[in-house]
Amino acid sequence: MSGDPFLELKREAYRWLSDERARAGMERASASFEASRRLLEGNAYVEELAREVREVKRRALRELESLVARARESLERNGAHVVVARTRDDALRAVGDIVGSGKLVVKSKSIVTEELGLREYLRGLGNEVWETDLGEFLLQISGNRPSHFVAVSMHLPREEVLDLLREKLNYRGPGDVPSMVGAVREFLRDRIMRADVGITGANAVAAEDGAVVQVENEGNARLTGTVPPVNVVVTGIDKVVPTLVDAFRVALLESYYVGGTPPTYVNVTSGPSGTRDVEHVLVRPAQGAKEMHVVLVDNGRSAALGTPLEEVLACIRCGSCQLACPVLTTVGPAWSSGAYMGGIGVLWTAITMGAGAARPLADMCAECRVCEEYCPMGIRVGLLAGEIKRGAGQT
Amino acid sequence: MLDKRSVVGFILDNLRRTGDPLAATGEELSSWAAGVPRPPSEYLIYTGHLYQLVPRMRASIGALRAIDSSPGSGLVLRLGRLAAGALSIAPDGGLSSRVSAMLRNAHDLLRASGIEASYAGPSEPYSGILLHDLGLVDPFREQARRVLDFLEASRARVVVTLDPHTTYALRELYPKYVGSPPEVRHILELVDPSAVTRRAGVGAEDLKVHDSCLLAKALGLHGRLREVLSSAGYRVHEPARSGTRTFCCGGPLSSLFPRVAAEISRRRMEQLSALPGIAVSACPVCLANLGALGEVMDWLEVVEAGRR
Numbered sequence: 203m204s205g206d207p208f209l210e211l212k213r214e215a216y217r218w219l220s221d222e223r224a225r226a227g228m229e230r231a232s233a234s235f236e237a238s239r240r241l242l243e244g245n246a247y248v249e250e251l252a253r254e255v256r257e258v259k260r261r262a263l264r265e266l267e268s269l270v271a272r273a274r275e276s277l278e279r280n281g282a283h284v285v286v287a288r289t290r291d292d293a294l295r296a297v298g299d300i301v302g303s304g305k306l307v308v309k310s311k312s313i314v315t316e317e318l319g320l321r322e323y324l325r326g327l328g329n330e331v332w333e334t335d336l337g338e339f340l341l342q343i344s345g346n347r348p349s350h351f352v353a354v355s356m357h358l359p360r361e362e363v364l365d366l367l368r369e370k371l372n373y374r375g376p377g378d379v380p381s382m383v384g385a386v387r388e389f390l391r392d393r394i395m396r397a398d399v400g401i402t403g404a405n406a407v408a409a410e411d412g413a414v415v416q417v418e419n420e421g422n423a424r425l426t427g428t429v430p431p432v433n434v435v436v437t438g439i440d441k442v443v444p445t446l447v448d449a450f451r452v453a454l455l456e457s458y459y460v461g462g463t464p465p466t467y468v469n470v471t472s473g474p475s476g477t478r479d480v481e482h483v484l485v486r487p488a489q490g491a492k493e494m495h496v497v498l499v500d501n502g503r504s505a506a507l508g509t510p511l512e513e514v515l516a517c518i519r520c521g522s523c524q525l526a527c528p529v530l531t532t533v534g535p536a537w538s539s540g541a542y543m544g545g546i547g548v549l550w551t552a553i554t555m556g557a558g559a560a561r562p563l564a565d566m567c568a569e570c571r572v573c574e575e576y577c578p579m580g581i582r583v584g585l586l587a588g589e590i591k592r593g594a595g596q597t
Numbered sequence: 598m599l600d601k602r603s604v605v606g607f608i609l610d611n612l613r614r615t616g617d618p619l620a621a622t623g624e625e626l627s628s629w630a631a632g633v634p635r636p637p638s639e640y641l642i643y644t645g646h647l648y649q650l651v652p653r654m655r656a657s658i659g660a661l662r663a664i665d666s667s668p669g670s671g672l673v674l675r676l677g678r679l680a681a682g683a684l685s686i687a688p689d690g691g692l693s694s695r696v697s698a699m700l701r702n703a704h705d706l707l708r709a710s711g712i713e714a715s716y717a718g719p720s721e722p723y724s725g726i727l728l729h730d731l732g733l734v735d736p737f738r739e740q741a742r743r744v745l746d747f748l749e750a751s752r753a754r755v756v757v758t759l760d761p762h763t764t765y766a767l768r769e770l771y772p773k774y775v776g777s778p779p780e781v782r783h784i785l786e787l788v789d790p791s792a793v794t795r796r797a798g799v800g801a802e803d804l805k806v807h808d809s810c811l812l813a814k815a816l817g818l819h820g821r822l823r824e825v826l827s828s829a830g831y832r833v834h835e836p837a838r839s840g841t842r843t844f845c846c847g848g849p850l851s852s853l854f855p856r857v858a859a860e861i862s863r864r865r866m867e868q869l870s871a872l873p874g875i876a877v878s879a880c881p882v883c884l885a886n887l888g889a890l891g892e893v894m895d896w897l898e899v900v901e902a903g904r905r
Binding site for chain 2: 206208209212213215216219236526528529532533561564565566568569570571572574575576591592593
């Protein structure tokens with residue numbers, strides 16, 4: 203290691219460029235996503251949805267502190283335990299206190315947990331932890347970093363997936379994609395059914411209703427959040443919006459911008475499972491989780507309010523900008539601070555790790571600003587990344 | 598593999614020594630302008646050196662890529678400033694002639710549109726845009742001040758720019774960093790489409806346009822470019838990514854990440870290859886990068902003054 207972050211970034215990018223197989227995977231995935239994205243062209247319903255969500259987020263950021271307090275109050279009223287974690291360490295400690303050690307933990311995909319390094323932390327406490335989203339699972343067993351907010355493993359071609367499954371799961375089936383997905387499904391179902399704790403994320407949190415909304419297509423998040431007796435939701439405070447209707451709008455928009463279609467599942471969780479069917483006496487659990495914990499992570503977000511980075515907090519993590527980026531779709535996960543990649547990743551890195559950590563990454567932004575043309579929230583991604591390159595936010 | 602300090606050092610050192618980031622000579626910068634009047638005049642052509650630098654950009658892209666690919670580049674890195682010396686690059690003569698013809702054509706197109714413009718010659722300072730793009734705020738501000746003084750001293754009412762990077766620097770960045778220059782107009786805003794025709798010797802009637810990111814996104818001139826090309830008699834074909842959703846040529850990364858830039862250029866050329874005709878851009882940075890991989894012409898090479 204040279205110790206020079208610029209050279210490390212360059213070396214990683216060049217290593218990626220030399221990996222023909224990985225680049226082929228990225229190009230296949232990019233082409234497929236571009237086709238999905240074209241489904242949105244001229245879709246007045248989605249355009250209107252985007253306009254509404256921009257307004258929702260603008261209002262929410264204006265009163266974020268009070269909305270977070272309101273969300274906490276409403277969730278607690280619904281029976282959830284809530285922690286507002288100021289720092290990364292606070293968040294890790296909060297989840298660690300809930301989970302303890304020696305547990306089997308399953309997780310659905312969550313960028314905030316990547317930001318925290320939660321999986322590694324929980325493993326360090328002596329827990330067995332499994333990602334249940336297929337892409338995240340492949341990253342976990344390969345040791346790779348995500349290359350996109352949603353399609354996290356888009357840089358892994360099927361050939362590499364087959365090699366991975368053979369090596370890590372002792373898979374001996376055929377190399378077609380459905381067979382491989384089937385094998386992972388069996389492996390993960392077994393873990394989900396036996397798990398002590400299920401950790402999920404959120405697309406939005408409704409302050410007024412005290413509800414967490416999450417979209418997904420695989421069905422793993424629904425199982426992860428309901429089958430294990432303890433459900434821990436980990437998400438950023440930027441996800442808090444006023445109402446459940448607002449939260450649905452955010453979740454739907456994210457789904458449309460990722461795949462051009464509505465989500466297969468929209469999960470709404472407002473508290474632990476319970477029933478009052480016998481004499482109206484509340485008994486927990488019924489069929490779902492007995493406990494629900496919500497960890498709302500700040501980690502630099504509230505400090506971004508009132509700064510040029512405030513508009514980044516409106517990001518719904520659809521990754522539309524990332525798929526349009528000529529640089530990210532060329533160098534893949536090389537251009538990343540771990541959880542956050544591409545131009546928007548530069549900005550999220552600045553918020554969660556400081557401008558000093560973001561600046562070397564900003565050197566890789568071409569400032570073509572095409573990302574801004576694809577962002578449903580109108581975030582000036584390229585412009586702000588350029589400002590970080592020129593020293594913005596550094597003391 | 599070159600570190601950022603070596604690349605930045607090379608550029609700043611050239612600028613200090615020669616007034617140009619790639620050490621272009623006064624002859625290279627101004628030889629195109631034989632017969633073009635000198636200031637003062639109402640309209641002043643300000644090239645910002647960018648078109649003239651295409652041959653040196655092309656050569657430096659190759660040199661930087663070779664250094665980054667060389668197993669011995671660690672030695673180059675350790676030698677620090679010598680690395681910059683090793684990048685002294687010889688421009689391609691053929692490309693230099695092409696660029697000179699483009700610049701002369703720019704002057705002729707303005708004249709055909711009723712604008713008599715002057716050009717200052719070798720005393721014209723560099724715009725500093727590369728310094729800005731590399732994140733070098735103080736050197737950029739210093740260079741911008743130099744340019745602002747030069748433009749004010751010229752007494753021109755309108756500064757005519759020829760490329761999107763220089764236009765963006767003067768129009769958007771200078772006011773933010775040092776102050777506003779006189780009125781800045783990109784040549785596409787001044788050329789009369791009805792005074793333009795297909796250039797003799799261009800073999801094709803079909804053009805596929807590669808939009809420069811800045812021309813489309815920051816200046817909004819992609820529509821005007823098509824208007825001029827269509828008016829000249831060309832059929833214009835659009836790649837899937839065009840206009841404000843264009844796909845970068847890779848140029849902005851060519852000094853710090855030359856191999857990444859080359860791969861982005863390759864991907865763009867592949868997208869363009871699906872369409873008929875000649876690939877055309879309106880940006881010297883795009884021309885230097887994409888043109889290294891195949892036939893790409895500048896709009897100033899495919900049109901000329903004359904009524905259809």
